[in-house]
Amino acid sequence: MDTKQLALQKHEEWKGKIEVVSRVCLQTREDLSLAYTPGVAQPCLAIEKDPSLSYTLTRRANLVAVITDGTAVLGLGDIGPLAAMPVMEGKCALFKAFADVDAFPLCVASKDVDEIVRTVALIGGSFGGINLEDIAAPRCFEIEKKLKEQLDIPVFHDDQHGTAIVAGAALINAVQVTGRKLSETTVVVNGAGAAGIAVSKLLLALGVKDLILCDIEGAIYPGAPNLNDAQSEMFLVTNRSGKKGSLAQVLQGADVFFGVSKPNLVTAQMVRSMAPNPIVFAMANPVPEILPEDAKQGGAAVVGTGRSDYPNQINNVLAFPGVFKGALAVRAKDITDSMKVAAAHAIADVLQPDELSETRILPDPFDKRVATAVAAAVAETARREGLAQIN
DSSP states (O other), X not given: OOHHHHHHHHHHHHXXXXXXXXXXXXXXXXXXXXXXXXXXXXXXHHHHHOGGGHHHHSGGGGEEEEEXXXXXXXXXXXXXXXXXXXXXXXHHHHHHHHXXXXXXXXXXXXXXXXXXXXXXXXXXXXXXXXXXXSOOTTHHHHHHHHHHHHOSSOEEEHHHHHHHHHHHHHHXXXXXXXXXXXXXXXXXXXXXXXXXHHHHHHHHHHTOOEEEEEETTEEOOTTOSSOOHHHHHGGGTSOTTOOOSOHHHHHTTOSEEEEOSOTTOOOXXXXXXXXXXXXXXXXXXXXXXXXXXXXXXXXXXXXXXXOTTSXXXXXXXXXXXXXXXXXXXXXXXXXXXXXXXXXXXXXXXTSOGGGOBTTBSSOOTTOTHHHHHHHHHHHHHHHHTTOOSOO
């Protein structure tokens, strides 16, 4: 039985990957009196007087809503909110397994930005944070922006920022392995959607100076046709030399390639045209822009993908559990760019210099040090920025 058949069989056996488990013992009349009526009236009245007590008298402080509209699910595209539920349940299971954060899936049957925003905003008070998931661009940018404006809890689109954080961590360690400096590398990012733009922004925040963002037509430059607002904003911070041309053309002489686009767009010959000992992160799933063996044939020194069957998997599970654990721990009002940078460095620093190699630039997803390190870095940054509501 192959993985696809086995996964379908297991999902039928599991009948869902999460469940609600009571945290209280309910065996006597006294138990009922304390957990429910009449005793439950007292925390209700306390929260009515002081809404902040919802964090200490309910589970809100450790509860994240995982929200999707089902329009950009993994590599499956727009399959709808119901079909997205197995992924959202899986995300919730990862939150619990890797950071002991409780999460609940909510699949919204709408593609209207304002309707989705209003839905999430109305239920936001029940949660300590909002994780947006698998929402297509450019809608995802506007939804995140509006929710951040309306809610005083962290709102985090994992497809953008989780990907960016782990990609940043991978680059931090890859430049060490290849003897480079972040500030002196030329980076090409292919894919100008949600993930590509977020990756580009975070790499710039980490210290990359020379970055070229490409879409299906090639390099994005001032005046390039058919760009949305989010892509147009990238003019101000990328492609400072104003390069034009196809992906193959702009890759020539580049130190680093990040692919968050489509399968089989890069050849071994294109890798050969890059700078000596180039770094290639081909993250399209399940088929990358170039297979690792082909990238190696082209001379790549470090190769990473989004797949678990190759070394250097760039996996969001290294980021989002710890990011939320840290934000929730200090009741942060937001997850900022500085927190994302701190998270990237925390992931990278889990591996000591003598642990790094061409095939090991990121810690294993099951390394228990990761979520703890990321949470600590995010919490400390929140305190420093004045966004922590508790210490």
